[in-house]
Every structure is written in structure tokens, then in C-alpha cells.
Amino acid sequence: MSVFNVCVSVLLAALPLWAMAEQKTAVADPWSSAGTVAVFLLLIIGLILLLTWLATKMRAIRPTMASGAIRPVATLTLGVKERIALVQVGDKQILVGITAQQITPLAEFDEPVIDVEQESSASFADILKKAVRS
Numbered sequence: 001m002s003v004f005n006v007c008v009s010v011l012l013a014a015l016p017l018w019a020m021a022e023q024k025t026a027v028a029d030p031w032s033s034a035g036t037v038a039v040f041l042l043l044i045i046g047l048i049l050l051l052t053w054l055a056t057k058m059r060a061i062r063p064t065m066a067s068g069a070i071r072p073v074a075t076l077t078l079g080v081k082e083r084i085a086l087v088q089v090g091d092k093q094i095l096v097g098i099t100a101q102q103i104t105p106l107a108e109f110d111e112p113v114i115d116v117e118q119e120s121s122a123s124f125a126d127i128l129k130k131a132v133r134s
Contacts, residue, residue: 073114086113 073086073093081100086093093114095107 088112 069090071088073088075083075085077083083098084106085096085098087096091110093109093112094105095109095113097104097106
């Protein structure tokens with residue numbers, strides 16, 4: 001028996017089943033499945049919203065580097081991709097230039113240029129008063 005004969009035999013045997021399937025789908029009302037489609041659509045949208053909410057919560061929970069040994073003290077944007085940053089590393093503060101290609105140390109300070117503890121304890125009202133005076 002050749003492969004061709006086997007394929008033709010399988011197709012001929014499956015032809016009545018295919019005809020019955022065609023009859024069932026032709027009789028089905030398209031509006032009867034609209035409710036099912038709407039429910040699944042709402043479930044998918046709800047799943048997307050839930051994952052978005054979880055992603056924002058996980059980002060807020062994620063530990064920041066500010067509590068570690070290396071933390072940024074201040075940054076100044078110079079251009080689209082260029083910045084200058086003052087970084088606290090232990091007892092020293094390092095001024096670095098940041099571009100899209102590299103990070104370059106510009107200066108190293110043994111004494112703090114900006115006192116981190118004093119800046120963090122200042123209230124919003126104190127900062128606003130300083131800004132209004134200058």
C-alpha cells in the first residue's frame with residue numbers, strides 16, 4: 001500500500017466527520033458566543049490592569065541604592081544625555097560626569113560639599129523659604 005493510498009483513505013474516512021462539523025458551525029448563532037468573548041475580554045483587561053498595579057507596587061517596594069554605601073547626593077542635567085552628579089561613597093564625595101558612553105570622575109572631595117543629613121532633615125517649608133529669599 002502506498003503513502004498516497006493511505007492519505008486518501010484517511011481523508012475519505014474523515015470526510016463525514018468534517019461534514020458534521022461544518023453543519024454544527026453553520027447552525028451556531030454568532031451572537032450566542034458574544035457573551036463568552038466579552039467575558040474573556042474583560043478577564044484579559046483585568047489581568048493586564050492587575051499586572052500593571054503589581055509592577056508599580058514592586059517598584060515601590062524594591063530597595064533603593066540610597067540606603068547603601070554608594071548614593072547620589074545631587075545631580076545637574078547639562079544636556080539630553082549629559083549630567084554631572086555628586087556621589088557619596090563612604091566619607092568622601094565624588095563629582096562625576098555622566099554621558100551616554102561613559103562615566104568620568106571629575107573631582108574627589110574629602111570634606112562633604114553638601115551635608116546629606118542636613119538636607120534630609122530640612123522641611124519643605126524651610127526649603128521654600130530659602131528659594132523665595134534667593
